[in-house]
Amino acid sequence: MRALVWHGKEDIRCDTVSDPEIENPRDAIIKVTSCAICGSDLHLFHDLIPAMLPGDIMGHETMGEVVEVGSVAKGKLNKGDRVVIPFTIQCGECDQCRRGNFSLCQRSNRKGDLGDKAFGHRTAGLFGYTHLTGGYPGGQAEYLRVPFADTTHIKVPDGIEDEKLLFLSDILPTGWQAAVQADIQPGDTVAVWGCGPVGQMTIRSAILLGAEQVIAIDHLPERLSMAKAAGAITINFEQESVVARLNELTKGEGPHKCIDAVGSESHVNPGQPDTLLDRAKQMMMLENDRPHVLREMIYVCRPAGVISIIGVYTGLVDKIPMGQAMNKGLTFRMAQAHVPRWTGDLLHRIEDGQIDPSFVITHKVNLSDGPEMYRTFRDKADSCIKVMLRP
Amino acid sequence: MPLTNITHIARSHGDPWVLRKGPSSLTSADQLARALGWFSIGLGVVELIAPGRIARTLGLEGKEGTIRAYGLRELASAVPTLSIDKPVGLAARIAGDALDLGTLSTALRPDNPKRNNAAVATALVLGITLLDIVAYAGAKAVHSRERGKKRDYSDRAGLPKGLQSSRGLARKDFKTPPDYRAEGTVADALPAKAS
Numbered sequence: 001m002r003a004l005v006w007h008g009k010e011d012i013r014c015d016t017v018s019d020p021e022i023e024n025p026r027d028a029i030i031k032v033t034s035c036a037i038c039g040s041d042l043h044l045f046h047d048l049i050p051a052m053l054p055g056d057i058m059g060h061e062t063m064g065e066v067v068e069v070g071s072v073a074k075g076k077l078n079k080g081d082r083v084v085i086p087f088t089i090q091c092g093e094c095d096q097c098r099r100g101n102f103s104l105c106q107r108s109n110r111k112g113d114l115g116d117k118a119f120g121h122r123t124a125g126l127f128g129y130t131h132l133t134g135g136y137p138g139g140q141a142e143y144l145r146v147p148f149a150d151t152t153h154i155k156v157p158d159g160i161e162d163e164k165l166l167f168l169s170d171i172l173p174t175g176w177q178a179a180v181q182a183d184i185q186p187g188d189t190v191a192v193w194g195c196g197p198v199g200q201m202t203i204r205s206a207i208l209l210g211a212e213q214v215i216a217i218d219h220l221p222e223r224l225s226m227a228k229a230a231g232a233i234t235i236n237f238e239q240e241s242v243v244a245r246l247n248e249l250t251k252g253e254g255p256h257k258c259i260d261a262v263g264s265e266s267h268v269n270p271g272q273p274d275t276l277l278d279r280a281k282q283m284m285m286l287e288n289d290r291p292h293v294l295r296e297m298i299y300v301c302r303p304a305g306v307i308s309i310i311g312v313y314t315g316l317v318d319k320i321p322m323g324q325a326m327n328k329g330l331t332f333r334m335a336q337a338h339v340p341r342w343t344g345d346l347l348h349r350i351e352d353g354q355i356d357p358s359f360v361i362t363h364k365v366n367l368s369d370g371p372e373m374y375r376t377f378r379d380k381a382d383s384c385i386k387v388m389l390r391p
Numbered sequence: 392m393p394l395t396n397i398t399h400i401a402r403s404h405g406d407p408w409v410l411r412k413g414p415s416s417l418t419s420a421d422q423l424a425r426a427l428g429w430f431s432i433g434l435g436v437v438e439l440i441a442p443g444r445i446a447r448t449l450g451l452e453g454k455e456g457t458i459r460a461y462g463l464r465e466l467a468s469a470v471p472t473l474s475i476d477k478p479v480g481l482a483a484r485i486a487g488d489a490l491d492l493g494t495l496s497t498a499l500r501p502d503n504p505k506r507n508n509a510a511v512a513t514a515l516v517l518g519i520t521l522l523d524i525v526a527y528a529g530a531k532a533v534h535s536r537e538r539g540k541k542r543d544y545s546d547r548a549g550l551p552k553g554l555q556s557s558r559g560l561a562r563k564d565f566k567t568p569p570d571y572r573a574e575g576t577v578a579d580a581l582p583a584k585a586s
C-alpha cells in the first residue's frame with residue numbers, strides 16, 4: 001500500500017510499504033477513505049521530538065471502513081462498519097480509561113518503558129506519533145491497523161460526508177476540550193492564541209459553550225478572517241500589542257480564560273524578542289519549546305482565571321513566570337485530548353447541524369501529494385489551513 | 392541495508408515496512424543547504440584543529456588565531472543552515488565567505504611564495520560563495536509563504552445555525568464534567584462579597 005513515511009527532518013515521502021496485518025485478537029484493519037495533516041505532525045516534520053525512526057508512518061487523523069477484525073474485537077466492530085479512528089489508542093479498562101482520561105491509558109503504549117523514562121509515567125499509545133507513545137504506524141496511508149479496535153473507534157452513520165466527520169478523530173474534540181478545560185461560563189471573555197485548525201475548532205466550541213466575547217490571536221490574515229467568520233474579535237500580533245488590546249477589550253481586567261492553541265513552535269519574530277532567544281536556545285539544544293504564548297497568557301490573564309493549554313509542548317521550557325501565575329492564583333489545565341470522551345456528544349452536534357467542521361478544509365488532495373502538502377502547510381503558503389488527503 | 396529496514400527491529404511483525412521509496416518533501420534547495428551545512432562543519436573542524444597547516448599552505452603565517460576564529464564561525468553558521476531556518480544560516484555563510492575572501496586577498500600579494508595555493512583557495516571560496524547564494528535564494532523561494540493564492544475565509548463560519556443562535560447553544564445539554572470544573576477553584580476559597 002502507499003503511505004506517508006518519515007525519513008528524517010523535513011523528509012516525508014509517499015512510499016510503497018507492506019500492508020499491515022492483524023497482530024492481536026483485539027486489532028482491526030481499516031481501509032482509509034480520508035485522512036488529514038495536523039499541526040502536531042509539523043512538530044515531527046521538524047524533528048522536535050527525537051523519538052521518530054526512519055520508516056515510521058505518519059498520521060493520526062483517519063477514517064475509513066473496517067475490512068478485517070480480530071476474533072476478540074468481532075461483534076463490537078464488524079466488516080463494513082464506517083469508523084473514525086481517534087488519535088488516542090485506549091484499552092477502555094484501565095483506571096485512566098475508566099475516568100475518561102483516554103490519552104493517559106496505562107495499557108495501550110506498547111513502548112511504555114520509554115514513556116516511563118521520558119515522562120515519569122507512560123501515557124497512551126498514539127498513532128504515528130513517535131516511539132515514546134508506542135511507535136504505532138499512522139493513518140496517512142491506504143490501510144491502518146487499529147490496536148484495541150474494540151474500543152478505539154467511533155462508529156459514524158452513512159449519509160454524512162467524510163469532510164464533516166473526519167475531524168472527530170482529533171481537532172474537533174481537541175478544540176472542544178480546550179474550551180471545556182477553561183470551564184467557560186456565560187459572560188466570559190475567552191482569548192484564543194493561534195488560529196490554526198485547533199484554534200478554529202476552539203473558537204467555535206467557545207461560542208457554543210456561551211462565551212460572551214471570543215478574542216482570536218494570530219498573524220496570518222487568512223486565518224484571522226476564518227476566526228472572524230465565527231464571530232471572534234481578532235488581534236494580529238505583528239501589527240498590534242496583544243497585551244494592550246486584550247486589556248482594552250476587557251476594561252483593563254484581562255480575559256477570564258486564556259487558551260493556548262499554538263504550542264511548541266511560537267512564531268519567531270523581532271517584535272517578540274523572547275522568541276528569537278528561544279529559537280537560538282532551541283538550535284543549541286538548550287531548550288525544547290518556544291513558550292512565548294505561555295508567558296503572554298500568564299501576564300494578561302485575569303487574576304483567578306484559567307489557562308487552558310491544548311497546543312503541544314515537547315520538553316523543557318525556560319523563563320516561565322511562575323511568580324505571576326502563583327500570585328495571580330491562576331488555574332492551569334492541559335492535556336492531549338481525551339478524544340472519545342467528547343465524540344459521542346460532538347457527533348450528535350454535527351448531526352444536529354450545530355457545527356460543520358468541514359469549514360476548516362482548504363486543501364483536498366491525493367495521498368501521493370502528501371509530501372508536497374507538508375511543505376505548503378508548514379510554510380503557510382497558498383492560504384493553507386487544513387489539508388485533507390484521500391488515498 | 393536501507394536505514395528504514397534496520398529501524399524495523401523497533402517495530403512488530405504486523406507493522407508495514409518500506410518496499411519502495413517515493414519522492415521526498417525535501418527540495419533540491421533544501422538538499423543543497425544541507426550539503427553546505429555539513430561542509431561548514433567539516434571546514435570549521437579543520438580550521439579549529441589545524442590552523443597552523445592551513446596558514447603554512449596559504450602563506451598566512453601569523454594568522455592562526457584568525458583561522459581558528461573562522462573555524463568557530465563556520466560551526467556557528469552550520470547550526471542554522473542545518474536547521475529548518477536555512478536562510479538564516481546561509482546568510483551567515485555568505486557574510487563569512489566575504490570575510491574569507493578578504494583574508495585570502497592578503498595572501499595573493501606578489502611576494503607570497505604560496506601565492507598559487509592562495510589563488511586556488513580563492514577560486515574555491517568564490518565557487519562556494521556562489522553555491523551559498525544559489526542555496527539562499529532557492530531556500531527563500533521554495534519556502535515562501537507567497538506561493539499560491541491569497542484567500543479570504545470570512546464566509547466560513549462552520550456554525551450552520553448562524554452566529555446569533557449558536558452562542559451558548561451547547562449549554563442546553565452540556566454540563567462541564569465535575570473533574571473539569573475550574574471556575575471557582577479560587578473563588579470558592581474566597582467567597583465573593585454579596586453585591
Ligand SMILES: NC(=O)c1ccc[n+]([C@@H]2O[C@H](COP(=O)([O-])OP(=O)(O)OC[C@H]3O[C@@H](n4cnc5c(N)ncnc54)[C@H](O)[C@@H]3O)[C@@H](O)[C@H]2O)c1
Nearest residue numbers: 039040194196197198218262263266267310311312336337
Ligand atoms: N492537545 C492535543 O490533543 C492536540 C491535538 C491536536 C493538535 N494539538 C496541537 O495544537 C497546536 C496547534 O495545532 P494546529 O493544527 O492548529 O497547528 P498550526 O501550526 O496550523 O497552528 C498554529 C497557529 O498558531 C499561530 N501562532 C504562532 N505563534 C503565535 C503567537 N505567538 N500568538 C498567536 N498565534 C500564534 C500560527 O500562525 C498558526 O496559525 C499544535 O501545537 C498541535 O500540536 C494538540
Ligand SMILES: [Zn+2]
Nearest residue numbers: 038039040170
Ligand atoms: Zn493532531
Ligand SMILES: [Zn+2]
Nearest residue numbers: 091094097105
Ligand atoms: Zn486504558
